[in-house]
Amino acid sequence: MDHHPTNWGRPRDDRVDPYGTFPIHARPRPKEDAFGDAVKHTQQPIVTGSSVIGLKYKDGVMLAADNLASYGSLARYKDVQRLHPVGTSTILGAGGDMSDFQYIQHTLDSLIIEEFTYDDGNKLGPTEIYQYLSRIMYNRRSKMNPLWNSLVVGGIKSDGESFLGYVDLLGTTYQSPTIATGFGSYIAQPLLRNAVDEHPEPLTEEEALSIIQKCMKTLFYRDARSLNKYQVAKVTAEGVTISDPIEAPTVWGFAEGIRGYGAQTQ
Amino acid sequence: MSKAGFDFSNVIRNGFLEAKGIPLPKATSTGTTIVGCLFADGVVLGADTRATSGPIVADKNCEKIHFISENIRCCGAGTAADTEFTTAMISSNMELHALSTGRKPRVVTAMTMLKQLLFRYQGNIGAALVLGGVDDTGPNLFTVAPHGSTDKLPYVTMGSGSLAAMAIFETEWVAGLSRDAAIALVSKAVQAGIFNDLGSGSNVDVCIITKDRTDMLRNFLRPNEKVEKERRYKFARGTTDWKKDREIV
Numbered sequence: 404m405d406h407h408p409t410n411w412g413r414p415r416d417d418r419v420d421p422y423g424t425f426p427i428h429a430r431p432r433p434k435e436d437a438f439g440d441a442v443k444h445t446q447q448p449i450v451t452g453s454s455v456i457g458l459k460y461k462d463g464v465m466l467a468a469d470n471l472a473s474y475g476s477l478a479r480y481k482d483v484q485r486l487h488p489v490g491t492s493t494i495l496g497a498g499g500d501m502s503d504f505q506y507i508q509h510t511l512d513s514l515i516i517e518e519f520t521y522d523d524g525n526k527l528g529p530t531e532i533y534q535y536l537s538r539i540m541y542n543r544r545s546k547m548n549p550l551w552n553s554l555v556v557g558g559i560k561s562d563g564e565s566f567l568g569y570v571d572l573l574g575t576t577y578q579s580p581t582i583a584t585g586f587g588s589y590i591a592q593p594l595l596r597n598a599v600d601e602h603p604e605p606l607t608e609e610e611a612l613s614i615i616q617k618c619m620k621t622l623f624y625r626d627a628r629s630l631n632k633y634q635v636a637k638v639t640a641e642g643v644t645i646s647d648p649i650e651a652p653t654v655w656g657f658a659e660g661i662r663g664y665g666a667q668t669q
Numbered sequence: 670m671s672k673a674g675f676d677f678s679n680v681i682r683n684g685f686l687e688a689k690g691i692p693l694p695k696a697t698s699t700g701t702t703i704v705g706c707l708f709a710d711g712v713v714l715g716a717d718t719r720a721t722s723g724p725i726v727a728d729k730n731c732e733k734i735h736f737i738s739e740n741i742r743c744c745g746a747g748t749a750a751d752t753e754f755t756t757a758m759i760s761s762n763m764e765l766h767a768l769s770t771g772r773k774p775r776v777v778t779a780m781t782m783l784k785q786l787l788f789r790y791q792g793n794i795g796a797a798l799v800l801g802g803v804d805d806t807g808p809n810l811f812t813v814a815p816h817g818s819t820d821k822l823p824y825v826t827m828g829s830g831s832l833a834a835m836a837i838f839e840t841e842w843v844a845g846l847s848r849d850a851a852i853a854l855v856s857k858a859v860q861a862g863i864f865n866d867l868g869s870g871s872n873v874d875v876c877i878i879t880k881d882r883t884d885m886l887r888n889f890l891r892p893n894e895k896v897e898k899e900r901r902y903k904f905a906r907g908t909t910d911w912k913k914d915r916e917i918v
Contacts, residue, residue, distance in 0.1 A: 589833065590836045593836050624839050657823050665819045
């Protein structure tokens with residue numbers, strides 16, 4: 404029996420408890436059910452990758468990312484490849500939610516295959532992949548259901564010029580000779596900028612590799628969600644290559660003589 | 670009547686005010702990149718010179734390397750008033766302590782005074798410090814965090830630009846640097862903070878402390894000087910006409 408006059412003559416709503424204490428002037432409203440749509444929107448990332456770094460050099464672009472997918476503070480998956488070749492002239496690196504990255508990988512692979520079946524001589528290069536991804540990412544953010552990633556797109560364009568761009572979960576995009584996501588933007592970006600920005604000449608392959616190694620080593624020292632096992636991807640006119648996992652040499656002797664954290668001397 | 674233990678009555682008062690709609694006033698923060706490193710003959714400290722009040726630069730050329738004693742200096746990051754008053758207080762107490770003991774002041778003394786003060790205030794004093802100096806036990810370098818913890822390390826950075834500066838240190842610091850190499854490294858680290866962190870900017874201050882002397886190089890580098898204007902905007906005499914001319918003596 405529903406005592407509230409505002410509900411007489413209206414269809415019965417069984418989601419509401421009619422004997423709850425409501426102010427008389429307010430119609431009893433059904434409690435909002437977060438899973439009512441059977442779909443969740445705004446999320447949090449669960450299994451995550453950390454930084455991705457990239458820079459342009461003489462022969463093309465180089466990207467690097469470690470092989471770790473963390474589950475919060477647990478180093479859960481230690482052999483994950485976070486660099487993904489797309490077509491023959493683009494590489495995609497991703498930080499953030501790994502399941503969303505896998506969805507993106509699958510979508511892009513299908514896209515490349517579809518382009519191939521048209522057989523019209525057109526190839527999808529880094530600019531096209533970049534535009535496509537930025538549309539997807541911004542569209543998802545506008546639906547309040549983002550793909551929780553920060554992506555680095557690198558490659559060689561059809562005219563031979565190198566390309567390096569960034570797209571993220573908000574749909575933010577920018578292009579730069581050096582890019583670093585996540586913790587890398589605080590730690591690696593200053594190092595990359597020092598190496599690339601002041602240089603009048605583009606870096607050689609050895610120089611580019613050397614600065615990448617320095618950055619990955621420093622990230623391993625200072626990022627608590629990193630791993631000392633990373634891969635370097637290279638895109639040149641010859642194509643896309645992803646290296647085997649590399650371990651950066653680390654130095655711990657600096658603390659040899661130190662005892663305690665303050666006045667302790669022994 | 671003195672009550673034992675910590676006094677949090679102001680915290681309660683602030684919570685009450687905030688609930689009434691009066692938020693805590695925004696403190697001037699130093700934003701900041703401060704660094705320190707050990708080298709062959711002692712310690713080199715470095716700092717940028719920008720003080721921010723939210724998104725505004727309040728002071729383009731403030732001094733963040735504070736005097737503790739002749740052979741000890743302290744860089745301060747965090748709330749500007751807190752770093753200023755905390756270091757001044759400890760400096761004053763160090764002088765009294767040195768007179769009382771009849772000995773040259775030691776860095777661990779300043780460090781202990783600082784950490785005991787900051788811990789007592791449970792992090793409410795927003796001072797993150799890089800303390801360095803050379804005393805009878807040798808060169809010493811510490812960081813003191815706002816809650817009172819300390820770290821003893823051969824190279825340290827604090828402030829919003831600390832990650833950029835630490836990246837430089839991690840790639841280039843080695844033990845036993847020469848004086849010039851240490852100054853160059855510290856300048857490079859502070860510049861990484863100045864150019865990559867929005868909370869840091871303007872000039873680089875450097876302070877070199879050795880057994881015999883301390884050199885304070887204020888504005889050692891000025892990589893952000895204002896460019897000279899291309900036009901002269903002064904109006905020539907006679908641009909504006911006048912009707913009366915009267916001399917007042």
